Amino acid sequence: DAGITQSPRYKITETGRQVTLMCHQTWSHSYMFWYRQDLGHGLRLIYYSAAADITDKGEVPDGYVVSRSKTENFPLTLESATRSQTSVYFCASTEQDYGSYEQYFGPGTRLTVT
Amino acid sequence: DQQVKQNSPSLSVQEGRISILNCDYTNSMFDYFLWYKKYPAEGPTFLISISSIKDKNEDGRFTVFLNKSAKHLSLHIVPSQPGDSAVYFCAARGWGNQFYFGTGTSLTVIP
Numbered sequence: 001d002a003g004i005t006q007s008p009r010y011k012i013t014e015t016g017r018q019v020t021l022m023c024h025q026t027w028s029h030s031y032m033f034w035y036r037q038d039l040g041h042g043l044r045l046i047y048y049s050a051a052a053d054i055t056d057k058g059e060v061p062d063g064y065v066v067s068r069s070k071t072e073n074f075p076l077t078l079e080s081a082t083r084s085q086t087s088v089y090f091c092a093s094t095e096q097d098y099g100s101y102e103q104y105f106g107p108g109t110r111l112t113v114t
Numbered sequence: 115d116q117q118v119k120q121n122s123p124s125l126s127v128q129e130g131r132i133s134i135l136n137c138d139y140t141n142s143m144f145d146y147f148l149w150y151k152k153y154p155a156e157g158p159t160f161l162i163s164i165s166s167i168k169d170k171n172e173d174g175r176f177t178v179f180l181n182k183s184a185k186h187l188s189l190h191i192v193p194s195q196p197g198d199s200a201v202y203f204c205a206a207r208g209w210g211n212q213f214y215f216g217t218g219t220s221l222t223v224i225p
Binding site for chain 1: 116118120146148150155156157158159160163203205207210211212213214215216217218
């Protein structure tokens with residue numbers, strides 16, 4: 001299927017566990033992003049990537065790790081999950097051509113840390 | 115500190131009337147602004163955008179206005195339709211292609 005997909009859609013995990021959220025896009029967009037959505041904060045950027053093997057921190061990177069070995073995949077790992085990381089996570093991609101900065105978002109992953 | 119702010123958490127409008135959603139920002143270096151629409155249990159979808167060198171951009175029922183001196187942008191929807199009921203986020207492009215989002219405004223269009 002064309003587009004951007006995230007898996008799993010829902011995840012419950014315990015404090016201290018490692019969790020990996022997957023993101024896959026089929027457009028070969030160069031840029032990919034991870035956001036978290038929390039009440040009162042809107043969407044906040046966690047990490048982003050300009051191309052394979054190039055990643056950079058966003059506003060709230062602490063506690064998260066990313067990698068991008070292939071253009072189409074951008075997994076987000078919570079190395080030791082904490083309750084404050086309970087959130088809805090969105091992956092997005094864009095080609096970022098000048099004048100065309102709109103991002104395409106995945107459906108989100110709802111993560112609960114108990 | 116929130117660099118992009120949407121001070122109205124919610125807005126209700128009658129069908130057929132104009133909806134005006136507002137957004138303020140603090141960073142004068144932002145060079146591109148976008149509006150996204152979000153339905154429950156879905157990801158945001160792009161609606162309309164504007165470059166910082168313009169003051170207006172129109173696309174069908176949607177118009178975005180940018181006032182750089184006031185660091186303020188607004189989204190006008192006219193006429194409003196029940197299907198427009200959603201949460202609207204404004205976003206701004208900053209250094210290094212980072213995007214900063216507001217907290218969202220929940221629009222309800224009453225039939």
